[in-house]
Amino acid sequence: MQIPGVRTDRLGLLIDQFDRAREMAQVRLRGLGDEEYLWEPAPGGWSIRRRGEATTPRAFGPGAWVLDQGAPDIPANEYDEVARQAAAGMSVAKIAEDWSVSVERVQEVLAHTGPAEPDEVPVPTIAWRLGHLHFCFAGQWEWTFGERRQEPKLLVDFTPSAALALERFWALIDRWRDSVAAITDAQLDTVGFSQYPYGSDPDEPFISVLWGANLEFIHHMAEIALLRDLWRSR
Structure with missing residues (x-):
């Protein structure tokens, strides 16, 4: 029996999964403050840091704050x-x-x-996990639906403000979701529809890329939710 409003086509299933994950994530992230956002639950963790204060060899970002990144x-x-x-x-x-x-x-x-x-x-902060997601989705949007020329590591201006980071992140996620919802079945099956230069996107049909993007969003948001629980009970 078909349930009203429930899609069973390939793209519909992936979009519905993303929408549900986003709804849960938005609830879990409400009230996030700057201190919690930057809280380091264990020594030697990864976070966003002022340029020049990063502790990792490949920290990146276009502005005053950079995202920790270790050796490949x-x-x-x-x-x-x-x-x-x-x-x-x-x-x-x-x-x-x-x-x-x-x-x-x-x-x-x-x-x-x-x-x-x-x-x-290393145990990353909420700031790192959110910044990592922002960087990944910004790069994949640019190299799938954008001009396919901007360096992904220069697309996100990382910030120590939790409110500003979330405002920018949800705006990007809206753009990603709207762009994905407009693709055709043929584009869903097109190898190289995404040319994102980090990873195997150019060698995969876009349905595989989209599945992977959903997984990335879900697992990092679950980690953020756990960090919020630990913050409250610390």
């Missing part, structure tokens, strides 16, 4: 994805280019056997 690597939770890339016929050199790592590192991952041990990773 392939995390343990992506080993299976690398194996799938190789099984699909992607060369080791191309995989290394996609992940910005050496050929030797890709060969090491492909040679790994048994369960991968979880990585020891």
